[in-house]
Each structure stands twice: as structure tokens, then as C-alpha cells.
Amino acid sequence: MARDGGRMKGNGNFRQSMSWLHTWCGLVCGWLLCAIFLTGTLSVFREPITRWMEARPVLAGADAGTEGVGAPAMAQAVRHLAAQAGDARFWRIELPQRPGDALLLAWRNGRTNQMAALHPVTGAVLPAPWGRATEGGRHFMSFHYMLQWNALGFWVVGWVSMCMLVALVSGVVVHRRIFQDFFTFRTGKGQRSWMDAHNATGVLTLPFLFMIVYTGLAIFYTSYMPWPLQAAYGFGDQAYARFQAELHAGGGEELRRPRTGRPAELHDLAPLLLQARTLIGQPPRMVVVEAPGDANATVRVLGPREGEPGEGQRRALLNPVASVAFDGVTGTVLQVRRHGADAAFASEQVHAVMESLHFARFGGWPMKWLYFASGLLGTVMVATGTVLFSVKRRRASGNEFGRATAGIYRAIEALNVAAVAGIGIACIGYLYANRLLPTDLPGRALWEIRAFLWIWLATLLHAALRPPRRAWVEQLSVAALLCVALPALNAWTTGQHLGRYAMAADWQRAGVEFTALAFGAALAWAAYRTGRGWHKARPGAAKRQVPGNGVQG
Structure with a gap:
């Protein structure tokens, strides 16, 4: 019995240590993770967003x-x-x-x-x-992996991703009945409701979250751990180029021809386009002329990317974009890479598989929507975790920070609002900046990104100055209003609208506005429920109510 009791006591101590690790890893990284997950989710549809923003x-x-x-x-x-x-x-x-x-x-x-x-x-x-000159949906991708902060942001995201992996593993250990609790969701129960929402979204997205975080770290392994690469290949850009050449050896690397310095006339491109269409069986998307005017000029004709007309359904994990390379002077075919590569899988293709998994470069539009839904659920899981910390600590506060306790928890509440509701306002505000900034503004794309960052900072200041509950309701309401009004703004500034998109069968740009309307409805419901819980709170229960959440603790 003693031995069994000791084992039980040891297991309890282990779970307690995992609980501490899960709580603090989740809190310290949760605010940035909300932004990273939401922008990463939006970047799944970066091509349609870019097309809409270019207008x-x-x-x-x-x-x-x-x-x-x-x-x-x-x-x-x-x-x-x-x-x-x-x-x-x-x-x-x-x-x-x-x-x-x-x-x-x-x-x-x-x-x-x-x-x-x-x-x-x-x-x-x-x-x-x-x-319109714009960074488009690529901004969400860049912010997702480096916070628009160059090398420092790249390392911060890597550190946060490692903490996310730790939080996922420790969360499974801490929640012994996580799968049982998945089937139990209790509304209006304060802390219990937040825990149920956190558990349910965590279980639903657990395989996806492990995969997306792990592959995100794995595809940048040479940046986070450069020492093996440096030991084998040396230092500098040339060393990295040699590594990449060996990594993709035999994997269909593109043909590269140096300039000769001898001038030559470029071959007529029109017949090359027709020949490329026959060879790859798809309408061409782009023509790239390398070393134009030189005797070694190369004309490369590329097929459509995923999601573009003529692309079809790309189901395989490894399915490169089709291309044909011609001699730019004689028109001779130098290389053909077809859409459906039948080459056997090789070990050097592991990195390409990791990239394909992380960036959803397979499965067509159904897979992109699955990634989008899973990313939103993952964002909700992180958001409910950060809010749950405030719920639990406010109820069980032991004045652990002395006189600074109230101020620290007030700062946490403000950061929660800005991380969850504020990042939503910043994302939709980025689209508004695209429509409202002058089209001929120098550095226009950079000003759009600045607007995104300034709006996000403004939401933090607002959350710090307003009472927590009011900050939640006001920011959720603003985000909902901006989403719902986006189609009207587009029609006013560009003359383009959902009706015109539908008549032209331009479902990518129409999808951006339909998604904005859906987000607006969801955010309006969240603002209503938050405000309703706040107004229904009993005066005598003020001390037990969770600031900013509108639910009783």
C-alpha cells in the first residue's frame, strides 16, 4: 500500500510540476501565440487576400x-x-x-x-x-513567422513555438480526463465553462497543432541549429548554396546557365507558350526570361499555382509546379517538369514534405479550408487558455506579488484583450488601410503594415485605459462592425462588389468578403454574449466575477 501510495504521490507531484509548466509556458507565450496562430490561419488564403487587396x-x-x-x-x-x-x-x-x-x-x-x-x-x-501596391496576404505569412521584426522576430517565434510544444505535451499530462471532458461542455459555469472550451478545442486540434508547430520548427532547422551545417559545409552564402544543391540533388532542380557576355536576339515567345502548354498539359501562368539579351538566355514557362485556374486538384504531398525551360535564342527544349511527378520518394525530399504539410500545398481547396478551420480552433484554444489564467488567478489570488499584485493582474487583463480581440481589429484594419490609403502613396505596402502594427498598439492602450469588461465588449464590437462594413467600403473605394465578383465567377475575391461577413457575425455574437453576461451580473457577485469576460467565477 505504501508503495502504491508513494507511486500515487509521485504521480501527483509529477502532474503538479507539469501543471506549473503548462500554465506559465501558456501564459508567457499565449499572447503572441494568438497573433501567430490567427495570422498563420489567414495566410492559408494569402493568394485570394492578395488578389482582393490589389483590386x-x-x-x-x-x-x-x-x-x-x-x-x-x-x-x-x-x-x-x-x-x-x-x-x-x-x-x-x-x-x-x-x-x-x-x-x-x-x-x-x-x-x-x-x-x-x-x-x-x-x-x-x-x-x-x-x-494597388500592397504586400497583400503575404504580410500575414511574414508576421506569422517573424512578426515583421526581421531576424529578432524570427528567433522570438522559434522560442514561442518551442514553448507551444512544451505546453501541448504538458497539457496532455495535466488533463487526465481530457478526452472524457471533451464530451462535456457546460455553459454559464464560469471557470468550468472556460476549461471545457479550452479542453474541447484542444482535443479537436491536438494532432493538427502538434503537426503545424513541429513542421514550422523543422523547416527552419538550419537557422535554429546552424552548427551541423557549418561543420559540414563551412560558412557564408556559398556554403548554404552547396548544401541546398546537395539537398535537392536528383529532385528536379531548376536549370541554371551563366551569362556568356555575347549578345543575342530573344526567340519569339508566342510559339514557346503554345509548345509549353502542350508539354505540361496546363495553361501557362508566367514566363521568366533569365539573362535576357545574352546568348545563354533561358525562357522558363511556369504552370499555375495551387488555387489558380487550370491548376486542378493537387492531392500529392510532393507535386511541384509544372514548368518548361527553353533556350532563349534557339527555342530548344532544355527541361520539362510536369505537374504530376512520378519520381520515387527519396530521403532528401523529407524537407519538401515538411514544407508541404506546413503550408497546405496539397489537397486543393478542401484541405485549405480544413487548415483554416483547424487554425481558428487552435487560436480559440490558445485564447481560452490565456483568459482561463485570469479567471483562476483572480479567484485564488494570494497577493503573491505583494503590493504589485493588482497592477500585474490588471496588465494581464489588458494584454488578454489586445491579444484576442485587438489582433482581430488589427487584421481587419490592415484591409481597411489598403482601401483608404492613396493609391499613389510612395512606400504604400509598408504603410499598410505600419497601420496594422499601430492599430494593434492602439488596442492595447485602449484595453489599459478602459475597464476590462468594457474593453472586451467595445473591441469585439468594433471588430464585428469593421468586418460587416468591409464589402461596403470596397464598393465605395473601388466600385467592385460581391455582385460583380459573382457575375465574373471570381470566387476568390468574393470569398474574402463572405468570410469577413462570417467573422463579423461571430464577433457580434461574442460581443453580445460578453455584454449580456456583464449586465446580468449581480451586484453582490462583483468580487467573484471575472473581469473582462462577463461570466461569473
């Missing part, structure tokens, strides 16, 4: 998509690029993927990226800027 007009007389791009337009594109960037390292020509799209040209002069737009049928140069 490019629909061209009249360009209603045939890629097939409508004629030889005169391609010849005019080459002439324009040769005149503007004859000595550029590369030219990029983005072909129209939908009726009404323009032919987009891009090149790089020194350190500056330049763009132009042409009519895909006539080749006429369109007014600049064509659409």
Missing part, C-alpha cells in the same frame, strides 16, 4: 484569359522590357488567368522592383499603377 480593374475586350494573349501583345511586352530593363538579370511576364486580367510585367533595376501592365490583346501600356 485590379477588369479590362474590357480581354475576356479569353491565357488563350487570349496574342503574339502582338507578347512582342510588345518584350519590346517594353528591353527598353526599360535591357540589362536586368531577369524579366517576368505574368499571363492573365481570368477574363479581364492584364498582362503584368516585372523586372528589377538595382534594388528596386518595377512593374508595368499591358492589354493582353492589343499590347497597349495601361495606366500606372495598375491596381
Whole structure:
């Protein structure tokens, strides 16, 4: 019995230590994790968000998509690029993927990226800027893995991700009846309700969370642990390039040809597009001319990315974008990479599998929606965990920080509001900045990102100045209002709206606004429930009520 009792006592001590670890890892990282998970979830649909934010007009007389791009337009594109960037390292020509799209040209002069737009049928140069300069959905991706904070943010996200793994493992240990409690959800029970919500979302998303956090760390392993790479390959960019070359050896690496310094005329691009379409069985998306004007010029024709017309359903984990490489002078086919690669799996492809799993580069739109829903549930799990800390500590506060106890818990409550409701306002505010900033503003994309960060900071200041319960209700209400009003703002500033998107079968841009409306309805319900719980609270129960949550403790 003593031995059994000792075992039980030992297990209890182990669970207590895991509970401490789970609580503090979750609290310290929970605020940033809310932002990281929400922006990562939104980045699943970064291409539709970017397309919506660019707001490019629909061209009249360009209603045939890629097939409508004629030889005169391609010849005019080459002439324009040769005149503007004859000595550029590369030219990029983005072909129209939908009726009404323009032919987009891009090149790089020194350190500056330049763009132009042409009519895909006539080749006429369109007014600049064509659409809105924006970072688009890529901002959510960048913030997700480096907090728009360069190298320091990259390391902070890595540290937070490690804490997330620790919190997941310790959470499974702490909650002995986690799967049993999953089937028990009690509403209106204060702390118990928050615990049930935390457990339910945790169980639903547990495999997804383990996978997404682990793969997020694994794909950057050479950055977080560079010493093995440095021991084997040395230091510097050349060492990393050699490592990448060996990593992708035999995996279909792209053909690279150095400049010769001998000038040569570029082959006509129109027949190369037709030949590439036959070889890959898909409409081309982009043409990249490497070393233009040189005898070793290469013309690379790329197929559509996932989610674009003609892409089909990409089910396999390893399914690279189709491409054809031509000799830019003679038109000879140099390399063909088809959409459905049949190569056997090799050990060097493990890294590519990790990337595909993390970025949802397989399974088509159904898989993207599954990632999106799982990411939202993961965000809710982290959010309920941070709120639960305040609930439990407020009820069982032992003045553990002395005179500073009240101030510390007040700061935690303000951070909870900004981390959960405030980040939502910042995300939708980023879309508002896209529509409200002048289209010709220099550095416009950077100003959109600044607006996102300033709005998020403003929500923290608001939460610090307002009573916690009022801060919750007000910020949730503002987020709901901004989401619901987004389609009206879009129609007012661009003339584009859901009706026009539906008539053009542009479901990507329509999906952005439909999703905003759905978020608005959910946030309005959350604000209503929070405010209702606050107003229904009994005066005598004020000391037992959880600040900012509108539920009784």
C-alpha cells in the first residue's frame, strides 16, 4: 500500500510540476501565440487576400484569359522590357488567368522592383499603377513567422513555438480526463465553462497543432541549429548554396546557365507558350526570361499555382509546379517538369514534405479550408487558455506579488484583450488601410503594415485605459462592425462588389468578403454574449466575477 501510495504521490507531484509548466509556458507565450496562430490561419488564403487587396480593374475586350494573349501583345511586352530593363538579370511576364486580367510585367533595376501592365490583346501600356501596391496576404505569412521584426522576430517565434510544444505535451499530462471532458461542455459555469472550451478545442486540434508547430520548427532547422551545417559545409552564402544543391540533388532542380557576355536576339515567345502548354498539359501562368539579351538566355514557362485556374486538384504531398525551360535564342527544349511527378520518394525530399504539410500545398481547396478551420480552433484554444489564467488567478489570488499584485493582474487583463480581440481589429484594419490609403502613396505596402502594427498598439492602450469588461465588449464590437462594413467600403473605394465578383465567377475575391461577413457575425455574437453576461451580473457577485469576460467565477 505504501508503495502504491508513494507511486500515487509521485504521480501527483509529477502532474503538479507539469501543471506549473503548462500554465506559465501558456501564459508567457499565449499572447503572441494568438497573433501567430490567427495570422498563420489567414495566410492559408494569402493568394485570394492578395488578389482582393490589389483590386485590379477588369479590362474590357480581354475576356479569353491565357488563350487570349496574342503574339502582338507578347512582342510588345518584350519590346517594353528591353527598353526599360535591357540589362536586368531577369524579366517576368505574368499571363492573365481570368477574363479581364492584364498582362503584368516585372523586372528589377538595382534594388528596386518595377512593374508595368499591358492589354493582353492589343499590347497597349495601361495606366500606372495598375491596381494597388500592397504586400497583400503575404504580410500575414511574414508576421506569422517573424512578426515583421526581421531576424529578432524570427528567433522570438522559434522560442514561442518551442514553448507551444512544451505546453501541448504538458497539457496532455495535466488533463487526465481530457478526452472524457471533451464530451462535456457546460455553459454559464464560469471557470468550468472556460476549461471545457479550452479542453474541447484542444482535443479537436491536438494532432493538427502538434503537426503545424513541429513542421514550422523543422523547416527552419538550419537557422535554429546552424552548427551541423557549418561543420559540414563551412560558412557564408556559398556554403548554404552547396548544401541546398546537395539537398535537392536528383529532385528536379531548376536549370541554371551563366551569362556568356555575347549578345543575342530573344526567340519569339508566342510559339514557346503554345509548345509549353502542350508539354505540361496546363495553361501557362508566367514566363521568366533569365539573362535576357545574352546568348545563354533561358525562357522558363511556369504552370499555375495551387488555387489558380487550370491548376486542378493537387492531392500529392510532393507535386511541384509544372514548368518548361527553353533556350532563349534557339527555342530548344532544355527541361520539362510536369505537374504530376512520378519520381520515387527519396530521403532528401523529407524537407519538401515538411514544407508541404506546413503550408497546405496539397489537397486543393478542401484541405485549405480544413487548415483554416483547424487554425481558428487552435487560436480559440490558445485564447481560452490565456483568459482561463485570469479567471483562476483572480479567484485564488494570494497577493503573491505583494503590493504589485493588482497592477500585474490588471496588465494581464489588458494584454488578454489586445491579444484576442485587438489582433482581430488589427487584421481587419490592415484591409481597411489598403482601401483608404492613396493609391499613389510612395512606400504604400509598408504603410499598410505600419497601420496594422499601430492599430494593434492602439488596442492595447485602449484595453489599459478602459475597464476590462468594457474593453472586451467595445473591441469585439468594433471588430464585428469593421468586418460587416468591409464589402461596403470596397464598393465605395473601388466600385467592385460581391455582385460583380459573382457575375465574373471570381470566387476568390468574393470569398474574402463572405468570410469577413462570417467573422463579423461571430464577433457580434461574442460581443453580445460578453455584454449580456456583464449586465446580468449581480451586484453582490462583483468580487467573484471575472473581469473582462462577463461570466461569473
